[in-house]
Amino acid sequence: MTKLNVIIASGSDTFCTNCKLTETRLKKVISEKFNEVEYTIEHINVTTPESIQKFGALLSPTLILNNVIVHEGGVPTEAMIERALKQLLR
Amino acid sequence: MNEVAITPQLQDKKDLENNAFETIKEEKEQEHIRLKERFQRFFNQERKKKIYTVFYFVFLAAVVAYFIYSKVQMFRTPPPEEVTDYSQYAWYYIPAIYIVDYFRHAWNSLLIAFLLAGIIYEFIPNKVIKKRLGGGKFYHYLLAAVLAPFFITCSCSVIPIYVGILASGASLGVAMTFFLMAPAANFITIMMTGEYIGWNLGLWRLGWSLVAAVVSGIIFDQFRFTKELQNQFEIRAPATSEEGGTTIKRLEIKKTIHDRTENAYTFSWKLVKTVLPRLIIGLVAVSYLIAYVPDKWITDYFTGIRGIVIAALLGGPLYTPTLVEIAMTKSLLLKGMDGATALSFMMGQPYDFVSMVPNSKYFKWKGVIIYSAVFFIFSILSAVIYALIYHIPLK
Numbered sequence: 001m002t003k004l005n006v007i008i009a010s011g012s013d014t015f016c017t018n019c020k021l022t023e024t025r026l027k028k029v030i031s032e033k034f035n036e037v038e039y040t041i042e043h044i045n046v047t048t049p050e051s052i053q054k055f056g057a058l059l060s061p062t063l064i065l066n067n068v069i070v071h072e073g074g075v076p077t078e079a080m081i082e083r084a085l086k087q088l089l090r
Numbered sequence: 091m092n093e094v095a096i097t098p099q100l101q102d103k104k105d106l107e108n109n110a111f112e113t114i115k116e117e118k119e120q121e122h123i124r125l126k127e128r129f130q131r132f133f134n135q136e137r138k139k140k141i142y143t144v145f146y147f148v149f150l151a152a153v154v155a156y157f158i159y160s161k162v163q164m165f166r167t168p169p170p171e172e173v174t175d176y177s178q179y180a181w182y183y184i185p186a187i188y189i190v191d192y193f194r195h196a197w198n199s200l201l202i203a204f205l206l207a208g209i210i211y212e213f214i215p216n217k218v219i220k221k222r223l224g225g226g227k228f229y230h231y232l233l234a235a236v237l238a239p240f241f242i243t244c245s246c247s248v249i250p251i252y253v254g255i256l257a258s259g260a261s262l263g264v265a266m267t268f269f270l271m272a273p274a275a276n277f278i279t280i281m282m283t284g285e286y287i288g289w290n291l292g293l294w295r296l297g298w299s300l301v302a303a304v305v306s307g308i309i310f311d312q313f314r315f316t317k318e319l320q321n322q323f324e325i326r327a328p329a330t331s332e333e334g335g336t337t338i339k340r341l342e343i344k345k346t347i348h349d350r351t352e353n354a355y356t357f358s359w360k361l362v363k364t365v366l367p368r369l370i371i372g373l374v375a376v377s378y379l380i381a382y383v384p385d386k387w388i389t390d391y392f393t394g395i396r397g398i399v400i401a402a403l404l405g406g407p408l409y410t411p412t413l414v415e416i417a418m419t420k421s422l423l424l425k426g427m428d429g430a431t432a433l434s435f436m437m438g439q440p441y442d443f444v445s446m447v448p449n450s451k452y453f454k455w456k457g458v459i460i461y462s463a464v465f466f467i468f469s470i471l472s473a474v475i476y477a478l479i480y481h482i483p484l485k
Contacts, residue, residue, distance in 0.1 A: 011250040017360075047253045057257035060250040069340045074211075075356070077349045079139075084343045 002089055004030075004039040004065060009046045011060030019043070019061040021075050026063070029081045037089065139348040146351045153201050160198060173424050176381035188377030189370060192417055199285035203278045204365075208358030210277060212350050214240050231304045234264045238271035238303075239280060239296075252452065262320050266453060267307030270440050270461055275299040279412045283436065287420050291429060294476055295436050302437070302468035306461040315456060365413065372414025380421045389426040394485035397431035398473040402466055405438015412439065430477035430484075437469030 006026065010019040023041065030037055044051050046058040055064070059073030063081075070076070070084045133141075174191065176184050193200075234255075241251070255265045275296050284292030310316055391400055410418065419432050427435075441462040450458045477484055 046250050052253070052257055057254035058250065059254060067339070070343065074353060076343070077352045080343050080345065080349055084341060087341065087343075 002034075002037050004037050004085075004089070005067070006039050006041045007044055007062075007064035008041065009044050009051065009055070009058050009060065009062040009064065011046060013045050015043060016060065018075050022061050022063055022071075025076070025078050026081055029078050029085065033082060034085055034089065037085075139352070142355075143348050143351045146355055150205055153198065153205060157198050157202055171424065176377060179381075181378075184381050185374040185377045188380065189373050192373055196282070196286055196417075199282060203281040204358045204362055205354075206281075207278055207361055208354035208356075210240050211357045212354040228308075230260065230264050231267050231307045234260075234268040234307070235271045235300045235303045238268050239275050239277050241272055241276070256320075261311050262316050262453070262457075263307035263309075263311030266310050266457065266461065267303045269449065269452075270303040270306060270465070271299065276412075279416070282413060282416050286416055287423065287432070291433055291436075294433055294472065298433075298437060298468055298472035299440075302465050305468070306464040309464060310453070310457055310460050313456070313460075315454070319454060319457075365411070368411045369413050372411055373417055376414060376418045376421065379418070380425065383425075385425050388422060392422060392427040392431045394428070394431075394483060395474070396485070397428065398434040398470055398477070401431045401435035402438050402469040402473070404435065405441055405466075405469065407443060408438075415439065428477070428482050429480060430473040430482050433476050434469045434473035437465065437472060441465050 008019050008023055008026075010016050026041075030039060046052075046055075046060055046062065051058070055062075055069065058069075061075065062069060062073070063071045063076060063084075065084065065088055068088060070088075071080065076084070174187075176188060179187055252265050252269060255268065256262070280292055280296050283295055391397060408415075415436065419427075419435055422435075423429070423432055446458050446462070453461070474484070476482070
């Protein structure tokens, strides 16, 4: 079992549509092609000082996998998520 | 009627025939399945994406080609501006007729605006803004104002950009310039003002919004309370991530042209889905306004210096989506409003009361009052200059 720590960053405390779309795409890719991965999803708000302290200023939505910023300021396509996962879990 | 007795021989023959029929049927079914599989193998994920990409670009090319074609046609034989008297129709027909009229004139430009919005969103990433705006020099204000039209963003992504700008060291004034310019003159607004009302007014609007946004940003930075406010937001990004413990890396994923087109058209489609319902509701309201407000009121109150001031004042309470506002301005222009008033009316966009409330969270009420005043003054000033240049009587 490979472990994956997912953080999806949004621009406010409520979860925006783009962030939701990012999440559904990620879940779909994992369930289709990376069955052995065990993952946890965490939501953060990029405008809080804690987030800026930790990650720097981010744009919404940002996808962070295992503390690596994978995609910032837009929804990644499924193909891109797949490529990122392949690189990270190799 | 001569009945044929079923002899054993005949029964055998019939069975044989049936069997042959069954096998043919089976073969056909298998053929069908084989074809289906071949079809699925051919149109696999990769090929499907390629087809989508090609289709997207062909569609885009067709729309742009039609746009150019219609421009050339219009240049050769300009169609007469017809004024439809909507009040002659029954009340329940008015919105329908108005909306059909609107889309008949505007569908092509709307389509282009939405498609290009998607392309701009994908090919000019938001990250640019974070890198370029770190400072309080004059050209930073200018850059913020020039860059803002290219960021068609909903409010939920404007706020992270705003915080991002501040965290990367920009002053509050630069952030304000960006904040004001983004809704006042974004790409779709300029495109639709130019196409639907006229490029003359469109460029005036763009230019003056730019000046007003830069001026409000600069003025805002001169106050002492701005410095205090800025200290509140003084949250710097970690210079080195070693102190935090966890190291933050960045991974650059390869982006193919298919990914880019997919992003572009999903963005365009999402934009259409959010904008269109509001646009239609707005157009219904505008259609009644146009049908039942007598022409005399418009020629009385929406011309000359009185018109300019009234239009500038209306910017506050009138909270309309930009596309609706453009349709309304066009109709009012056809009914006798003059160009200067139209300019002042459109310049009043950023200071409506509804968007003041969220903005006050970031700029405090003092900041809101400053930019409202600046935009109010500039909408009157620009309209007066417009009137003087184009010889519109100010009475």
